[in-house]
Amino acid sequence: MALAIEILPMLSDNYAYLLHEPEAGVTAVVDPAEAAPVTARLAQQQRQLDLILTTHHHGDHTAGNLALKAATGCRVIGAAADRARIPGLDQAVQEGERVMVGKAAGEVMATPGHTSGHISYWFSEAKALFCADTLFSLGCGRLLEGDARQMWASLQKLLALPDDALVYCGHEYTESNARFALTVDPDNPALQARAEEVHRLRAAGRPTIPTTLGLERRTNPFLRPDDPGIRRTLGMTGASDVEVFAEIRQRKDRF
Ligand SMILES: [Zn+2]
Structure with a gap:
């Protein structure tokens, strides 16, 4: 089912996304x-808000919930695991459940690591993934309530989606992520090209989102712990994927 998706910049570098399913x-x-x-x-578009889809409890993703609910009567959907932490939650969902935006179905994926209750929404017909602070363009979320093993498992779950999945993440961090990515994967031509493209987009004031899962697979070091070049750069040729992932995450924390 056709789903129109619009980026709404929030705060200094957050993205919210407006979804509209025209048939319903x-x-x-x-x-x-x-x-x-x-x-x-929505006033410009003469549309009513029906639903809020929450990915995780952090204020820079939920602080508008109560005011929007009061103004519009919309329903708030979010993770059952974060029932006590998501403002205005009406419908608690978990891994494998479906949420409907009109006739467009989104699958709930549990993607803990950044927070323990973080979920992502995958709308397979629109090929749209809303993964907030789990997977960023050229980066991944900080491990605030989870460990590297948990986040790596969440990222692997997302990696099972198709290459042409459109990745709508929670922040415009791509340009600084690119600077870091080049320190661990300096000889990757796809990353070099993406870094230049990102610089051009940001210089023109344009978002770098959505990215695609295929592009992230080729350029995002957090999805590439098995890459021989990255392993050589880190001096970790014999390590496991999750060990390499953990090292990349720690380096990014210090970057
Ligand atoms: Zn967050």
């Missing part, structure tokens, strides 16, 4: 950090 006339927003940009855009 249903509108949702993913991770509204603020209410005002959402209500302003």
Whole structure:
């Protein structure tokens, strides 16, 4: 089912996403950090907000929930594991459940690591993945409530999606992520080309999102712990994937 997706920048570097399914006339927003940009855009479009899809409890993804709910009567969907931490939660969901935006179905994927209750939403027909602070373009989320093993398992789950999956993440971090990525994967021509493209996009004030899973597979060091070049750079040729992933994550924390 056709799903129109629009990027709504929030705060300094957050992204919320407006979803509209035209056949049923249903509108949702993913991770509204603020209410005002959402209500302003919907007023322009003369649309009502029906749903909020929350990925995780952090304020820069949920601070708009209560105001939007009060203004529109929309329902809030989020992780059952974060029932006590998501403002205004009406419908608690978990791994494998489906959420409907009109006739468009999104699969709930448990992707813990950044937070213990972090979920992602995969709309297979639109090929749209809303993964917030689990997978970034050229990066991944910080391990605030999980460990490297848990995050690596979450990323592997996302890696099972097709190459043309559109990755809608929670922040515009791509340019600084590219600078870090080049320190661990300096000889990767696909990464070099992506870094240049990202620089051009940001210089023009444009978002680097969505990226695709295929592009991330070729350029994002957090998805490439098995890469021989990265392993050579890190001096970890005999290590396991999760050990290499953990080292890349630690280096990024210090970068
Ligand atoms: Zn977060």
